[in-house]
Structure formats: C-alpha cells, structure tokens
Amino acid sequence: MIDEYLAKKFALSKQGSNNLKKGIIYTTLLDFSLMLPVILFVLFLSQYIPDPSIISVELDLIGFIILIIIVLGIIYILKSKQYHFIYNATYEESEVRRITLAEKLRKLPMSFFEKKNLSDLTTTIMGDCTDLEHAFSHAVPELAGSVISLVIISIGILLFNFPLSIALLWVIPVSFLIVIVSKSIQEKNSEKIIKKRRTGTDGIQESIETIKELKAYNYEDDYLKGLNRKIKNIESSLIRSELVTGTSVISGQMVLKLGIVSVMIVGSTLLVSGQISLLMFILYLIAAAFIYLPIQGALEFLAEIFMAGVKIKRMKKIESQAVQDGSIEYSNKGYDITFKDVSFNYKEDKDILKNINFNAKQGEVTALIGPSGGGKSTISKLAARFWDANEGKITLGGVDLKTIDPEALLKNYAIVFQDVVLFNNTVKENIRIGSHGASDEEVYEVAKLARCDKFVKNLPNGYDTLIGENGSLLSGGERQRISIARALLKNAPIILLDEATASLDVENESEIQKALSILIKNKTVIVIAHRMRTIANADKIVVLKEGKIVEKGSPQELNQIDGLYKKMVDIQNKTGKWRL
Numbered sequence: 001m002i003d004e005y006l007a008k009k010f011a012l013s014k015q016g017s018n019n020l021k022k023g024i025i026y027t028t029l030l031d032f033s034l035m036l037p038v039i040l041f042v043l044f045l046s047q048y049i050p051d052p053s054i055i056s057v058e059l060d061l062i063g064f065i066i067l068i069i070i071v072l073g074i075i076y077i078l079k080s081k082q083y084h085f086i087y088n089a090t091y092e093e094s095e096v097r098r099i100t101l102a103e104k105l106r107k108l109p110m111s112f113f114e115k116k117n118l119s120d121l122t123t124t125i126m127g128d129c130t131d132l133e134h135a136f137s138h139a140v141p142e143l144a145g146s147v148i149s150l151v152i153i154s155i156g157i158l159l160f161n162f163p164l165s166i167a168l169l170w171v172i173p174v175s176f177l178i179v180i181v182s183k184s185i186q187e188k189n190s191e192k193i194i195k196k197r198r199t200g201t202d203g204i205q206e207s208i209e210t211i212k213e214l215k216a217y218n219y220e221d222d223y224l225k226g227l228n229r230k231i232k233n234i235e236s237s238l239i240r241s242e243l244v245t246g247t248s249v250i251s252g253q254m255v256l257k258l259g260i261v262s263v264m265i266v267g268s269t270l271l272v273s274g275q276i277s278l279l280m281f282i283l284y285l286i287a288a289a290f291i292y293l294p295i296q297g298a299l300e301f302l303a304e305i306f307m308a309g310v311k312i313k314r315m316k317k318i319e320s321q322a323v324q325d326g327s328i329e330y331s332n333k334g335y336d337i338t339f340k341d342v343s344f345n346y347k348e349d350k351d352i353l354k355n356i357n358f359n360a361k362q363g364e365v366t367a368l369i370g371p372s373g374g375g376k377s378t379i380s381k382l383a384a385r386f387w388d389a390n391e392g393k394i395t396l397g398g399v400d401l402k403t404i405d406p407e408a409l410l411k412n413y414a415i416v417f418q419d420v421v422l423f424n425n426t427v428k429e430n431i432r433i434g435s436h437g438a439s440d441e442e443v444y445e446v447a448k449l450a451r452c453d454k455f456v457k458n459l460p461n462g463y464d465t466l467i468g469e470n471g472s473l474l475s476g477g478e479r480q481r482i483s484i485a486r487a488l489l490k491n492a493p494i495i496l497l498d499e500a501t502a503s504l505d506v507e508n509e510s511e512i513q514k515a516l517s518i519l520i521k522n523k524t525v526i527v528i529a530h531r532m533r534t535i536a537n538a539d540k541i542v543v544l545k546e547g548k549i550v551e552k553g554s555p556q557e558l559n560q561i562d563g564l565y566k567k568m569v570d571i572q573n574k575t576g577k578w579r580l
C-alpha cells in the first residue's frame with residue numbers, strides 16, 4: 001500500500017517506490033539512533049544527579065565506553081543501509097525514469113511533438129530528472145524520516161512531562177505551517193522559472209543555429225539585446241523565487257529557535273517550583289537541540305519537495321499522454337494505400353484536408369501536386385500514420401491504419417523527406433539506418449545507384465568519414481543522395497518521396513530518377529513534386545488545392561482538361577526558359 005502511494009505520488013517505478021520506502025525506514029531508524037547518545041549521556045549523568053523519574057543504570061567507565069562503541073556501530077550500520085537504498089535507488093530510478101520517458105516519447109503521435117517545445121522535452125528528460133535525483137536522495141527520505149521519528153519521539157516526550165513537552169514541541173507545527181502557506185507561491189515561481197529558462201535556452205539555441213543569417217543581415221546586436229533580456233529575466237525570476245522560499249524557510253527556522261526559549265522559561269519555572277528535577281530540565285534542553293536540528297533541514301527539504309512536485313507534474317503529463325497503439329500482426333492484402341472520405345486538421349479551428357478520396361495502387365506511382373499549402377505533405381504524413389485522420393479511413397491493403405502498431409507499420413515504408421535528416425555518424429552508417437542487417441557491399445551498391453560514390457571518394461575516410469551534425473559537412477544535394485541511398489537499401493514495399501530530387505542538379509537528377517525507377521518497381525509509390533517534369537511518368541496524378549482534390553487521373557487524361565495540372569505544366573514550361 002505504501003509502495004503504491006509512493007509510486008503514484010512521486011511517479012516512481014515499482015522497484016523505485018520499494019527502495020524509497022526502505023530508504024525512509026532506514027532514515028527514520030537513523031534519526032532514532034541519533035537519540036541514543038543523548039540517552040547514554042542522561043544515563044551517565046543520572047549516576048551523579050539521581051532522579052527517581054529516570055531509570056538509573058550503574059555502569060563503570062569501561063561499560064559506558066562499550067555502550068558508546070555499540071551505539072556508534074548501530075549508527076554506522078543504519079547509515080550505510082540508508083546510503084545504499086537512497087543513493088543507489090535514486091540513480092537507478094533516474095535511469096528507469098529517463099528510459100521510460102524516452103520510450104513513451106517514441107510511442108507518442110507526431111501531434112504531441114507539434115504542440116510541445118522540443119527543448120522543453122529535453123529539459124524534462126535530462127534537467128528535471130537530475131533535479132529529482134537530489135529531491136529523492138535527500139529531501140523526501142530525510143523529511144519523511146524526520147516527521148515519523150518526530151511523531152514517535154514526541155509521544156515519548158509527552159509521557160515524561162506534559163507542560164515542558166508542549167513548550168518544546170509547539171514551535172514545530174507552526175514552523176511547518178509557515179513553509180506550507182507559501183507552497184502555492186513557490187509552485188507558481190517554479191513554473192515561471194521553467195518557462196523563462198526554456199525561452200532562454202531556445203534563444204541561445206536559435207542564435208547558434210541562425211548565426212549565418214544574423215551575420216548576413218547585420219542583426220547580431222539587436223538579437224543579442226533580446227537574448228540578454230531573456231537571460232536577465234531568468235535571473236530576476238530566480239532571485240524572486242529564492243527570496244520567497246528563503247524567507248518562508250528562514251522564518252520557520254527562526255520560530256524553532258523560540259522553542260529553546262520557551263523550554264528555558266517553562267523549565268526554569270517548573271524547576272524553581274520543584275515540579276521537575278535538574279536532570280529532567282537538562283534532558284529537555286538537550287532533546288530540544290537534537291530534535292530541532294533535523295527539523296531545520298526538513299523545512300528546507302519541504303520547500304524542495306514543493307519544487308519537485310512541479311517537475312513530477314510535468315513528467316506525469318507526458319506519461320499520461322495517449323499513445324498511438326495498434327496490432328503488430330495484421331493481414332493486409334497487398335500494399336495499396338486508400339484514402340476514403342478523409343478529413344484532417346492539425347488544430348480544431350482549421351480543416352487542412354477535406355473529404356479526400358484516392359487509391360495509391362501497388363505497382364504504380366501516384367503523384368501529389370498542387371499549390372503550396374494545399375496539403376500534399378499532410379497526405380504523405382497521414383499515409384505513414386505520423387498523424388491519424390480525424391474523419392474517414394486510410395487503409396493499407398484493406399487494413400485500417402489506425403489498427404496497426406505505428407512501428408510495425410513503418411517497417412513497410414521507405415521515406416525520403418524534403419528536409420533530409422542525417423546523423424552525426426559515418427556515411428556508411430547513415431545509409432544503413434533502417435536496414436540494420438545490411439552488409440557493407442549492399443551499402444556500397446545502393447550508394448552507387450544513388451550517385452553517392454563520386455563525392456564519397458573525395459571524403460577523407462570515404463564511407464567511414466564522419467559527416468558532422470545533421471551532415472553539416474555535406475552539400476544539400478549530397479545529403480539528399482544519402483537519404484535516397486538509405487531508401488534504396490531499405491527496399492520497402494511502400495515508398496514516399498517528398499521532393500526527393502529537389503536539391504539535385506539536372507544531370508544527377510536524371511541519373512537518380514533512373515535509380516528510383518529501379519527502386520519503385522512493383523511498389524506503392526507516393527511522390528510529392530513541385531516540378532512537373534519529375535512526375536511526367538507517374539501513373540496517377542492527384543491535384544490538391546486548399547485541402548481538396550480538384551483533379552485526379554493520368555498525366556495524359558489531365559492534359560486533356562483545361563485545369564490546374566495543365567496550367568501548372570504550362571507555367572513551368574514558360575518559367576523553365578527564364579534566365580536571370
């Protein structure tokens with residue numbers, strides 16, 4: 001039951017909550033054990049200041065030394081056990097948490113990433129997890145241990161002398177209350193800091209990514225002024241937040257100090273009136289010092305737990321997102337992709353696709369064309385289930401895409417995106433991505449077909465050259481050729497080409513068109529193209545305008561009607577002859 005509570009409250013794994021529970025138990029025992037030296041000291045004193053209300057033990061010095069060694073041994077064992085459960089468990093849990101979040105992100109639909117800021121996600125997975133490491137290795141167990149041991153010790157103390165115990169204990173709930181009252185302000189401040197930090201991080205990242213543009217347009221000074229403002233904003237929010245947290249924690253700690261004063265006043269009054277012995281008075285003064293010390297720390301931990309709560313909330317938000325699920329096994333008949341009455345929007349207020357009907361047949365090339373913003377890329381994203389249609393149905397060989405597990409589905413696709421993404425790895429491994437078992441020979445073969453071999457030969461280590469972050473050491477055309485080689489190697493039954501040959505010069509483009517024509521044999525091919533000549537040999541053309549299909553048919557059929565396709569072909573024929 002406790003495990004379940006901890007798991008739910010702090011978003012922990014089963015093992016993590018179990019370890020935290022054990023950590024709290026050992027912290028509590030450790031807090032108790034810290035009272036053992038006090039008891040020893042009182043026992044020692046009781047031999048010289050006898051008090052009938054306190055058990056006196058007759059022990060010589062050697063006996064006391066042995067007891068001290070035993071007490072130290074107990075404290076050592078408890079400390080090492082606490083250390084093991086708290087620290088090992090915290091870092092193991094942190095690893096589990098990061099992996100779970102990353103796994104979750106892998107399964108989330110693209111719609112989630114469109115709404116979420118990417119640096120915010122990185123902050124959650126890396127930064128928030130790191131902050132929680134401290135909260136779980138210190139704040140949570142120490143606070144829980146202090147509270148549990150405090151409650152039990154308080155009950156024990158109350159049995160000794162009621163008025164003196166009240167004088168000792170009244171400050172504790174008051175000090176906690178002071179910190180708890182500021183909870184909502186602390187949480188709001190923490191959320192503000194997270195947002196401002198994100199704006200600052202985004203700004204720094206943008207300034208690095210756009211350094212070329214900033215220099216080219218002499219915009220550096222203005223941009224840096226804006227960035228400085230964002231960074232100053234973070235600083236002032238941090239100072240404001242520290243001020244609120246610090247003020248409430250220090251006020252709570254100051255109230256604790258009043259406890260010693262009240263013990264002294266009440267204790268000396270009781271001593272003078274003969275209601276308590278000197279030993280009892282000393283015992284309470286020592287107890288005050290031992291009880292208040294961990295409480296002072298606990299007040300700081302309480303504030304830290306409030307902050308951790310904000311971060312846990314952010315993680316839970318990711319964890320509670322609905323994933324795109326579906327079956328790994330499905331029985332499709334062939335690889336036709338059919339859109340039936342499909343409508344779609346990214347945001348509820350604007351329909352992007354309306355009532356889309358077409359069939360991309362296996363063994364045929366289906367080209368999507370039309371003016372910019374018409375919805376061509378959106379159709380290709382829906383065809384690969386990056387998004388799910390809001391209305392209508394998209395099927396693969398008769399099976400509804402929504403019933404197929406996205407990862408299993410994508411095994412059937414080779415996609416060449418408009419924006420090629422390469423990894424900071426070798427040319428060879430960049431081609432091999434998506435086809436893990438492929439041999440080097442197979443990689444070289446497809447690289448040759450995609451016209452990569454010429455430029456790769458000039459690289460310092462050929463196919464083993466590291467190509468920099470997102471292929472920064474390569475030209476646009478070279479990057480595109482690598483992504484085409486990657487698609488050739490995957491040899492999947494469905495091919496989506498989004499402006500696949502856009503960055504290539506005419507000579508390379510026609511060569512690659514030849515390679516692509518080998519690749520697409522007997523496959524379902526959906527091509528998005530702006531240049532009409534690249535789709536002259538398509539089997540079917542779907543013309544999209546403002547999210548609707550306005551024409552559909554073979555190039556020959558569409559040439560017969562005086563429609564958008566014909567107009568686009570005519571315009572491109574004319575502009576093709578322009579010279580600057």
Ligand SMILES: Nc1ncnc2c1ncn2[C@@H]1O[C@H](COP(=O)(O)OP(=O)(O)OP(=O)(O)O)[C@@H](O)[C@H]1O
Nearest residue numbers: 114346347352370371372373374375376377378379
């Ligand atoms: N992730 C997104 N969130 C919100 N709106 C989007 C998103 N992606 C595209 N859109 C909008 O959807 C519409 C269709 O975009 P899409 O990229 O599908 O058009 P396209 O025909 O491929 O355009 P282009 O030829 O310029 O690449 C556009 O109005 C675009 O602004």
